Amino acid sequence: MTRFRFTLFWRIFLSIWLAMAVTMVTSQLANRFLQDRERQAIVRQVGLQDIAGEAVNLREQLGRSEARRFLRIEGERLHLHLILIEAEQGHRRLPRMVRERMQSSWHLSKPAVLDLDDGYRLVAWPRMGGEGWLHPGLFRMFELVLAFVVISLACWWIARLVSRPLKHMEGTARSIANGDTELRVSDTIAQRRDEIGQLAAAFNAMTDRLCQLLDRHNRLLRDISHDLRTPLARQRIAIELASDEGADPALMESILRQNERLETMTGQILTLYRVSENGRAFEQQPVKPLALINRVLGDASDYAEQQGVDCKLVASDDVAAVSILGDSGLLQRAFDNVLQNALDHTPPGQSVDVELSITKDQVEVSVADEGPGAPSDMLNQLFEPFFRADESRGGKGWGLGLSIARDIVRAHDGTVEARNRETGGLQVIVRLPVFFGD
Secondary structure (H helix, E strand, O other), X not given: OOOOOOOHHHHHHHHHHHHHHHXXXXXXXXXXXXXXXHHHHHHOOOXXXXXXXXXXXXXXXXXXXXXXXXXXXXXXXXXXXXXXXEHHHOOOOOOHHHHHHHHOOOOOOOOEEEEOHHHEEEEEEEOOOOOOOOOHHHHHHHHHHHHHHHHHHHHHHHHHHHHHHHHHHHHHXXXXXXXXXXXXXXXHXXXXXXXXXXXXXXXXXXXXXXXXXXXXXXHHHHHHHHHHHHHHHHHHHHHHHHHHOOOOHHHHHHHHHXXXXXXXXXXXXXXXXXXXXXXOOOOOEEEOHHHHHHHHHHHHHHHHHHHOOEEXXXXXXXXXXXXXXXXXXXXXXXXXXXHHHHHHOOOOOOEEEEEEEEOOOEEEEEEEOOOOOOOHHHOHHHHOOXXXXXXXXXXXXXOOHHHHHHHHHHHOOOEEEEEEOOOOOEEEEEEEEEEOOO
16 A cells, blocks of 8 residues: 655645744734733723723813823823723824724734723823833834744754755765665655655665675675685696696696686685675784885885886885784785786886875875876776776786775775876875874
């Protein structure tokens, strides 16, 4: 059964419309209340009924002038305007402003009218600043403040309605991108009957599908790599036996070399799978970055000499005193892969420059070659598994070395990036946090 959908458009539209309606109705009711309070305050003036009776007596005995003088004196004492009129004459003697207020059903600050015996009425309204007086501007100010508060609350509710689930989804996406593939958008948001709920449900479905594909991909790499190791080992033994029995040495050497390449690729795939799958589940110890890079350069010296490439190391004075926290073997594999990539793409007679420095509590390792570089739009893809920029960097590997290096560096809370040098060649920069432990 399809649930009724209350779209986001109608939620926002009705929220604003209801806020405006509530503002208008509430302000009118509040104004009516304030008007009644004002009139009641006038009527409650001490002795107002007695003053009205005394004014009637003075008018009948001494005339209108004496009654007006009496009401003026009493009005000044009570901070009121007081006028005695005959009921049958209507309101013609009242000031035009007062008549308009009395005739308007919605006019602010209406005067108070006391019906007296003998056909008289006492009309009273406050003087400026007098007791019970509410300035007309106060009503307008009250309406503005009330409208501001109600509409602000409505806008806050709408903003929260829209932004809070989107912020939750954004945080969920970041966590999934950082490796927490079990995380999903909460059911409270995914079950909403609007566009945001549909987006959250589609996001969860997409994430499930992508995680399934990624899991199948990892399992495929793992299974193939494991299955290849045994026949490759047996093949190596068979090649060695064939060489011992007098087979063509050149042919056997070629076959053995290809066998070694396959074994190396299999080992790299297993390393990539282990780092990607286990994340930071490895033992970490303080590691001296300068000593680590020296070991990497030492291991690569024979290959560099064979390639005819010179490796140059430059380290700042403060590097020798710092450490990084991690797995020495994995870190050595990462830097070895970066250096191997540089050596593979540097022409004979050129050099690879390795620099170590400290920048903002991070150890920065730069490995720069003098090869052809890479297209700018492919720099980020260099760290993807099996990617090779064949147009400019047609190397000898399988596109796994830099990918393994990236995953190892990320597992150590570091970053890695590639950029083209202005003088030509590719520069790979690895940054790892300095370890401040004891």
